Amino acid sequence: xxxxxxxxxxxxxxxxxxxLDFTRAREWKAAQPGRGxxxxxxxxxxxxxxxxAGMLALGILGGGSDLEVIHGDAYYQSYICxxxxxxxxxxxxxxxxFVDGMMFPSTxxxxxxxxGIWKLMFKDKYVRYFDVPQNFKDEVGGVFYENxxxxxxxxxxxxxxxxxxxxxxxxxxxxxxxxxxxVNKVYDYRSAFPWKAPSAEVYxxxxxxxxxxxxxxxxxxxxxxxxxxxxxxxxxxxCRVVLTGGFCEQPPLPLIKSLEISGCYIVDDDxxxxxxxxxxxxxxxxxxxxxxxxxxxxxxxxxxAKYEPDMDVKGKYLLDIIRKRSADGVIFSxxxxxxxxxxxxxxxxxRVEAKGIPYITLQYxxxxxxxxPIREQSGTFADSIKLWSGV
Amino acid sequence: MSGAEVTKSNSQLIQKAMISRNYDRITSGECKVxxxxxxxxxxxxxxxxxxxxxxxxxxxxxxAMRKKSGDMIQEAERSGHSEDVCTYVKADIGMMAKGNIxxxxxxxxxxxxxxxxxxxxxxxxxxxxxxxxxxxxxxVMLHVPYAADGQPTQNMRDYIVKQLKDEVIPTMEKVxxxxxxxxxLREYLRKSAQAENNLVWMLEQSKRRPSPIDCxxxxxxxxxxxxxxxxxxxxxxQYYDLLxxxxxxxxxxxxxxxxxxxxxxEEKYRLVVEGPPNWTSFREFWQMxxxxxxxxxxxxxxxxxxxYDYDGFRHDPDHPLESLADYCLGVYTNRNLPTRVDMLAxxxxxxxxxxxxxxxxxxxxxxxxxQLVMLREIEKLTGKPGAFIETDxxxxxxxxxxxxxxxxxxxxxxIDQKRRAGGFITGNAAASA
Numbered sequence: 001x002x003x004x005x006x007x008x009x010x011x012x013x014x015x016x017x018x019x020l021d022f023t024r025a026r027e028w029k030a031a032q033p034g035r036g037x038x039x040x041x042x043x044x045x046x047x048x049x050x051x052x053a054g055m056l057a058l059g060i061l062g063g064g065s066d067l068e069v070i071h072g073d074a075y076y077q078s079y080i081c082x083x084x085x086x087x088x089x090x091x092x093x094x095x096x097x098f099v100d101g102m103m104f105p106s107t108x109x110x111x112x113x114x115x116g117i118w119k120l121m122f123k124d125k126y127v128r129y130f131d132v133p134q135n136f137k138d139e140v141g142g143v144f145y146e147n148x149x150x151x152x153x154x155x156x157x158x159x160x161x162x163x164x165x166x167x168x169x170x171x172x173x174x175x176x177x178x179x180x181x182x183v184n185k186v187y188d189y190r191s192a193f194p195w196k197a198p199s200a201e202v203y204x205x206x207x208x209x210x211x212x213x214x215x216x217x218x219x220x221x222x223x224x225x226x227x228x229x230x231x232x233x234x235x236x237x238x239c240r241v242v243l244t245g246g247f248c249e250q251p252p253l254p255l256i257k258s259l260e261i262s263g264c265y266i267v268d269d270d271x272x273x274x275x276x277x278x279x280x281x282x283x284x285x286x287x288x289x290x291x292x293x294x295x296x297x298x299x300x301x302x303x304x305a306k307y308e309p310d311m312d313v314k315g316k317y318l319l320d321i322i323r324k325r326s327a328d329g330v331i332f333s334x335x336x337x338x339x340x341x342x343x344x345x346x347x348x349x350x351r352v353e354a355k356g357i358p359y360i361t362l363q364y365x366x367x368x369x370x371x372x373p374i375r376e377q378s379g380t381f382a383d384s385i386k387l388w389s390g391v
Numbered sequence: 392m393s394g395a396e397v398t399k400s401n402s403q404l405i406q407k408a409m410i411s412r413n414y415d416r417i418t419s420g421e422c423k424v425x426x427x428x429x430x431x432x433x434x435x436x437x438x439x440x441x442x443x444x445x446x447x448x449x450x451x452x453x454x455a456m457r458k459k460s461g462d463m464i465q466e467a468e469r470s471g472h473s474e475d476v477c478t479y480v481k482a483d484i485g486m487m488a489k490g491n492i493x494x495x496x497x498x499x500x501x502x503x504x505x506x507x508x509x510x511x512x513x514x515x516x517x518x519x520x521x522x523x524x525x526x527x528x529x530x531v532m533l534h535v536p537y538a539a540d541g542q543p544t545q546n547m548r549d550y551i552v553k554q555l556k557d558e559v560i561p562t563m564e565k566v567x568x569x570x571x572x573x574x575x576l577r578e579y580l581r582k583s584a585q586a587e588n589n590l591v592w593m594l595e596q597s598k599r600r601p602s603p604i605d606c607x608x609x610x611x612x613x614x615x616x617x618x619x620x621x622x623x624x625x626x627x628x629q630y631y632d633l634l635x636x637x638x639x640x641x642x643x644x645x646x647x648x649x650x651x652x653x654x655x656x657e658e659k660y661r662l663v664v665e666g667p668p669n670w671t672s673f674r675e676f677w678q679m680x681x682x683x684x685x686x687x688x689x690x691x692x693x694x695x696x697x698x699y700d701y702d703g704f705r706h707d708p709d710h711p712l713e714s715l716a717d718y719c720l721g722v723y724t725n726r727n728l729p730t731r732v733d734m735l736a737x738x739x740x741x742x743x744x745x746x747x748x749x750x751x752x753x754x755x756x757x758x759x760x761x762q763l764v765m766l767r768e769i770e771k772l773t774g775k776p777g778a779f780i781e782t783d784x785x786x787x788x789x790x791x792x793x794x795x796x797x798x799x800x801x802x803x804x805x806i807d808q809k810r811r812a813g814g815f816i817t818g819n820a821a822a823s824a
Binding site: 074075076077078079080084104106107108109110112113114115116117119120121128129131133134135137139140141143144147148151304305307308309311314334336337338339340342343344345346347349350363 | 516558763768
C-alpha cells in the first residue's frame with residue numbers, strides 16, 4: 001500500500017469528481033481492447049453483472065454545480081429536477097460518447113421516461129430501464145427479479161460479445177462484497193471519528209467509486225482510512241446528524257461542507273445508495289442471480305423509491321440509523337421537484353417527531369449557489385440541539 | 392366564459408347520473424369500498440367481490456372543477472407537503488383534512504382497502520403509502536412493471552398474474568368475505584370488451600371532416616364510464632350504445648364537434664393533444680379552443696385509462712387474469728416514449744391533423760418528463776408543427792389564462808402561415824410558439 005496523505009487522496013478524488021469528461025473511465029476502457037462501459041443513474045443497479053461482463057459500471061450522478069446546462073433545458077419542461085437536464089447535457093455535448101450503454105433504474109417517473117429519451121436520441125446505444133420488484137416474496141417478486149437479471153445478463157452478453165459464466169458472476173459478487181464492506185467501514189469510521197473523516201472527504205471518496213473499478217476503489221478506501229487515522233485533526237463541538245433524501249440528484253459539494261462548517265457532523269447519509277444497497281454479503285456459491293435476487297428482496301436498503309409493505313416498518317430504517325449512529329437529529333435534504341423524497345418526507349417526519357428527534361428540512365438543486373441561508377438554518381439547528389437537547 | 396346555459400347531451404346527463412350513483416354507493420355504508428387508481432384499474436375484479444370503486448384522482452378532478460381544489464392543496468402544504476409534488480395527492484390529502492366530503496355532499500367512509508394497482512406512475516405508490524397512514528386499512532399492491540422496450544414481456548405478464556393470484560385476489564376475498572369466481576370475472580370482461588368496441592368506434596369518428604366530436608375536452612366525458620367504476624357493467628354498454636347513436640346522428644347532420652356552448656359552427660383547426668387537461672379552468676381552457684374553431688381529433692389523455700385503438704387491445708374473457716395484466720401494462724403512460732411518439736405521429740397522419748399541442752403538466756412527471764423530445768421527434772416524423780404550453784392538473788395557481796391564450800393564438804397563426812405557404816415549419820420555431 002502506498003502512503004499518500006489525506007490531502008493527496010482527497011485531491012485525487014476531487015480531480016475525478018471535477019472531471020466531467022470521465023477521463024479515468026475512458027482510460028480504463030482504452031487500456032484493453034474489447035472493454036466496455038455501462039453508465040447508470042442513481043439509485044440501484046446490480047453492478048456485479050456489469051463487472052462479470054468485463055465492463056466498467058460508471059455511475060452518472062448528474063453534471064454537478066459547475067456544468068453549464070445549455071442544451072439540457074431545451075429537453076425538459078420548467079418544473080422538473082435538475083439531474084435529467086445536466087445528464088442529458090453531458091450526453092449531447094459528447095462527454096458520454098464512450099459509454100456503450102445506459103441503465104436507468106426505477107427511481108421515479110423522470111428517470112423512467114429518461115430511458116425513452118435515450119432510446120430516441122442515442123439509437124446506437126444499449127439502453128435498459130432496470131425495474132426492480134416492489135413485491136418482496138421469493139416466489140412472486142423474486143421470480144420476476146431473477147428473470148429481469150437474466151435479461152440484463154443476456155443483454156450485456158450481446159454487447160460485450162462474451163458469455164458470462166456463473167463462476168465469473170460469483171467472482172464479481174465477491175469483489176463487490178469486499179467493496180461494500182469497505183464502504184461500510186468508511187461510514188463506520190466517519191461515524192466514530194467525524195472530525196477525522198469529514199463528510200466532504202468521505203463524499204468525494206465514494207464519488208470516486210462511481211468511476212473507478214471496484215478493486216481500485218476498495219484499495220483507495222483502505223488507504224484513506226489509514227491516512228485519516230494518521231492525521232491529527234481537532235474535534236469540534238458539532239452535533240451529529242443523519243442526512244436523508246438526497247439519494248438521486250446530489251447536492252453541491254459546498255452544501256455538504258457548509259453543513260459541517262455550521263456545526264453539524266454528518267454521521268450518515270443516503271448519497272449514492274448503490275454502493276451499500278445490499279446489506280451484508282451476497283452468497284458467492286450457487287446460483288448467482290438467485291443470490292442477487294434474494295439479497296435485494298431481503299437485505300437491501302430503504303429509500304423512497306421502494307415500497308414498504310408494512311406500515312409499522314415504515315421509517316424503521318431511519319430510526320435504526322439514528323440510533324446506530326448516535327445521531328442528535330435529522331436533516332431532511334431533498335432535491336427540488338423530487339417526487340419520491342418529498343412525498344416520503346411527511347411520513348418520515350411523523351416517525352422522528354414521535355420519538356422527539358429534532359429535524360429540519362431543506363431543499364437544494366445540484367447547482368444551488370447560495371449557501372448562506374443553508375448555513376444559517378443548519379447552524380441554528382445545531383445550536384438548538386446543543387442548547388436544548390443536553391448534548 | 393359567459394353565463395350561458397351549458398349544453399349537455401343525453402349521454403352526458405346519463406353519465407352524470409351514473410357517477411352520482413357511484414358516489415352514493417361509496418358513501419352509503421352498504422358495501423365495501425376500495426380506493427384505487429384510474430390507469431390500470433381492476434374494476435371487473437372489484438365487481439367480483441361487490442366492492443365499490445373509489446378513485447381519488449376522480450375526486451380531485453371533481454373538486455377542481457368545482458373550484459375547491461386550491462384550498463385543499465394549500466391545506467396539504469400547510470401540513471408539511473411540498474409545493475413541488477403531485478397536486479392530485481395534495482388535493483386528496485387536503486380533502487381529508489377538510490372533512491372528507493364526497494362530491495355528492497356526503498362524507499366519505501374510510502375505505503375498506505387500498506388497491507395500489509399503479510400503472511404508468513411512480514407517484515401512486517407514495518400516494519397510497521400516505522393514505523395508508525390515515526386509513527390504516529389493508530393495502531394490497533399490484534406492481535406493474537414499466538413496458539420500457541415498447542412491448543410487455545412474458546416475465547412482466549407472469550409477474551402480474553402471480554400477484555393477482557397470490558396477493559390481490561386473496562386480499563379481496565378476505566375484505567369482502569366473498570369467494571372469487573372466475574366465471575363471474577369472465578362475464579364482466581365480456582361486457583368490458585363490448586363497450587370497448589364502441590369506445591374505439593367513437594374515437595375513430597374524428598377522422599371525419601368535420602369531426603363530429605372533440606376527443607380531448609369532449610373525450611373526457613366519453614371515456615368516463617369505461618375508465619372508472621363502470622367497465623364491465625351493463626350500464627357502460629348502454630352508455631356507449633347511446634353515445635354511438637348520438638354521434639351517428641351528428642354525422643348524419645354534418646355537425647361539427649359539440650362544445651359546452653353548443654355545436655362549433657366551423658372547424659378551422661384539427662389538433663392532436665398530448666397530456667391531461669387543466670381541470671381548475673377546464674371551461675375557460677376549452678373555450679379558447681372552441682372560439683378559435685379548433686377541434687381536438689385525438690389525444691393521449693383518452694388513452695390514460697387504457698389504450699384500445701393503437702394495437703387493438705380488448706379485455707379477453709378467455710384469458711381473464713392475463714388480460715388484466717395486459718391491460719395494466721398497456722395504459723398510455725406505461726408505454727415508453729418511442730411508443731408514445733409513434734402513437735401520436737400516427738394520430739397526426741391518420742386523423743389528418745394540423746399539428747400537435749402538448750399541455751405539459753407541472754406536477755405530472757409521468758406524462759411530462761420527455762415531452763419536448765417527443766415534440767421534436769413527432770415534428771420530424773410528420774412535418775407538422777407542434778406547440779407547448781404548461782399548466783397544472785388541479786392547482787389553480789399554475790393556470791395562466793393570458794399566457795395559455797397567447798401561445799394558442801400564436802400557434803393557430805403558425806398553422807395559418809403553414810397553410811398559406813403550403814410547406815413545413817421547422818421544429819424549433821414551432822416549439823417556441
